[in-house]
Structure formats: structure tokens, C-alpha cells
Amino acid sequence: MYIIDTHTHLDDDRYDDILDEVLTNASNDGVKLHIIPGADIKTLKKASNIANKYDNVYYAAGVHPYDIADFNLDYLRSFLDDKKCIAIGECGLDYYRSPSEEEKALQKEVFIKQIELSIEKKLPLIIHIRDASADSLEILKSYKEAFGVLHCFNASPILLELSDRFYYGIGGVLTFKNAKNLVEILPKIRLDRLLIETDSPYLTPHPFRGTLNEPKYCTLVAQKMAELLNKSIEEITDLTTNNAKNLFKGLI
Template sequence: MIIDTHCHLDNSKYYEDIDKVIQNALDHGVKGFLIPGADFNDLPQSIKLAEKYDSVYFAVGIHPYDIDSYDEKVLEEYINHPKCIAVGECGLDYFRLPEDEEEKKANVAKQKEVFISQIEFAKKVKKPLIVHIREASDDSRQILIDYNAKEVGGVLHCYNASEHLLPLADHDFYFGIGGVLTFKNAKKLVSVLPKIPKDKLIIETDAPYLTPHPHRGERNEPYFTVFVADKMAELLNISRDEIEELTTTNAKKLFKEFSSIS
């Protein structure tokens, strides 16, 4: 059994065939799904799917690209839904910062402010964090430590292979491994993977994005976690069954609501 701990099933790319996508995943042993909150406009679709499928859960939060729409009142509105099990995807992303230096400083400051606000909210409601980090490993690590995110823990989504983030394993953070691991140019992640504590590894797709080999160029979907599991098994020199058991156990530790899924 596999749990896809990060899949944007609320994305418009699934509007035509979402039931088929979920059933295909279930047929291939993917038994749990977590839809991260990235855009408040997608929350109604997340809730619709979570209420329709026992195996689908969702989170509420705002992505670093959408910080201008952040409103904690929206988090408060949805966090008590019985299928809402985490806060995020929140975090820092310095990949597309403005070129103007003053605008860049302002954007980084706003990202940090919104990130910290969501950490504090997660601590208040006692829900784990889904943390997006891109080109911002040092600042992200420091904020998570300084603001005692260890109280709730969480997952580093789409783990970007920075060794600077490995110490967060000691702060109850897990490492989401997705399709990037299968890319030919993923040498850094391939080398770092064995350094991540095995009890902190979980699987994700980031569907519909970052589709793994051999389906590069296609829309990603939760079923494709099987290719991530295969690659993890190969690199860690353990069986596919062990990978599934390990990552599922870890996902259930972090997101306790998945414990009822078998």
C-alpha cells in the first residue's frame, strides 16, 4: 500500500476524469491521498473530493506564489473540517523573485511573514505542516527551528536535496520523495536519499506536476507513485514491499487520520 501525501487532485486538469484517476490509483495499491492547500479558490473542489472518498483528505494553506491572497480567516474557516488534516502548502520559494532589488527584498520579507503566520497557526490548531521549499533551504530551516515548528512537525514537500535541511529530521520533519528522484539529472537527490533517516521518508507525486520517468511529458497522477517506490527501493537496496510498508507507516505517524486506511 502507498499513500500519496501530496497530490493536487483539486487542479482543473482533473476536472474531466478525477473519479477515473482516483480509481486507477486505488487499483494499483495507492490507498490514501492528501490534497495540499495552495490556492484558496481550489478549496471547494478539495472538500468535494474529501467528502466523496474516504481515502481522500485535504490541507488548508497558501503557497509562496500566492501570498498576496493570504487570509488567516480562510484557514480558520476550513481547519475544523473532519477531513482537513494539515496546514500548507506553505513555505519559501526564491526561484522566481523580482529582479528589482527593493521588490525582491519586499517579496522575501512578505514570504517569511506569511510562512511564519502559518507555522504559528499550525501550532495553535495542532496540525502538521506541509512545507514548500525552493532555493530557500537556509532561511526555511532557520525559520522552522526558530519558531519551534517541532511542536507539530510536518513534511518537506518535493524535497530538493539540500543537505542543509537534513537536521530537520530531528525536529520531527519528514521528507517527501516524488518523481524528481527518477529524473536523469537528479544526481543530487540520488546521493542525498540514503542520508535521510528511513523513518522520515514518505512518498508523494505533486500531481499533476513533476511526472516521473517513464511517463515524463504526461500529466502526473497518484498511480505514478509506484515508479517512485520502485526507484527508492533500487537506490536503498531494499524491496519494493519494504518501501511501501516503510513509507506508509511513516505517513500514518505524521498524518494520523490515515491510520484507518488499510
């Protein structure tokens, strides 16, 4: 069995000249499939082009809460008939930069529009939540048909209430020395709801922090997950890959 990187920004400019090498490195380390989350309207076409160039790369159409100024629902819709587009997002709420109440309201409005689009199209959501767990939970509980993944799960216990409909993306943060909360909550997550991701080029796992993150480092996340859950690497690989395929139906 191979690993699926369920969240990797391969459309980032830092990969422009090394993408073939990055994908080869990943494949050599057993990371065979990749999902690019749509974060910005301005780069969505690039994500689509990459996914349609490489058989083992897929993408999602969405707008990150930091990029909502350019949100265009009709433009998002224009990508949804593409077989390589298998999800909506990444979308969600991010209060880390202390937005005003007006800015929070706009984030919620754009988030809700993407939730409604995902329900309409029966596509999973890739959700970004930072310092906004309570508001995110309130919104998601009001949309009973919504489903997907909480990307880069922030270890908020209240978000485990969503485990009947949502998966939990675990990345390099799990390997950080200050990841106490995530380490403690990991065993409380249902095994059939765990996903592996890198969020590359960000959040490079230990011991490579400070360098460019790559999908190949999914193996480090799997190793740490196996250690903490008292499982073998093979068991973690099997269950997370099967989980990803159960969520993202378009994966081949």
C-alpha cells in the first residue's frame, strides 16, 4: 500500500522548477497520490493544469479565508466538471490575525457559500480552521449534509463532535516538540477518520524543520502516528490510504 498526501500545495511557486523531482522523490518514498487544495482564485488554474498534467495529482477548487477578497463563485463552478477536481476547498475560518467583526462576517459568508456548493455537488470539503473552532463548529453543525476533512487538525476537542461526517488531516505538526495537544488528542480520533498530509511547502516535519517541505515527508508523519498509536507503519499506511479513498471518491 502507498501513502496519499491529502493536502499539498504543489502549485506553490517554490516548486516550479523542481516539481518533477519532488514527485519522483515522493514516489520513491511510497507517496503515490497527491491532492492540491485550492486556496486562491489567482492560482486555481495553475493547480488544474498541474493535476491534468500528472496522472497521480488531483486538486480541489476553493478559496482560503485569507484570500476571500477575490472570491468568485461562478469561477469556482467552472472547474467542477473536471474529473481531476475532487473536492471543495480549502475554505474555512482563520482568526489568527485578529480580524475585525466585519472581516469575520465576510469569512463566514464565503465559507458558507463553499459549504453550500459542496452539498450541491456532493463533493467533500477541505476545511481550514485556525483560532476559530467554536464558530466553525456552529456553522458545520447547521449544515448536516456537509462532509470532508478538517485539514491540519488543530487539536480542538470540540471538533471531535464532527467525527461522524469529517476526517482529520494530520501533518508535520505531529512531529514538533511543542505538539503536546495534538499528540494527546490523536488517540481519541477514530482510526477510520485519520488522514495524512504535509501542507507542503509549509510545516516541514522534524528533523527537517526550516527546509522546504515535500510530499515525501508524509512518511515521517506516518512513522510518528504509528509510534503514538502503537501501530505498524504498514497499518497506518493502509488505514489512512483507505480512509482517503473513502472520502475522495475521484481518486484512482
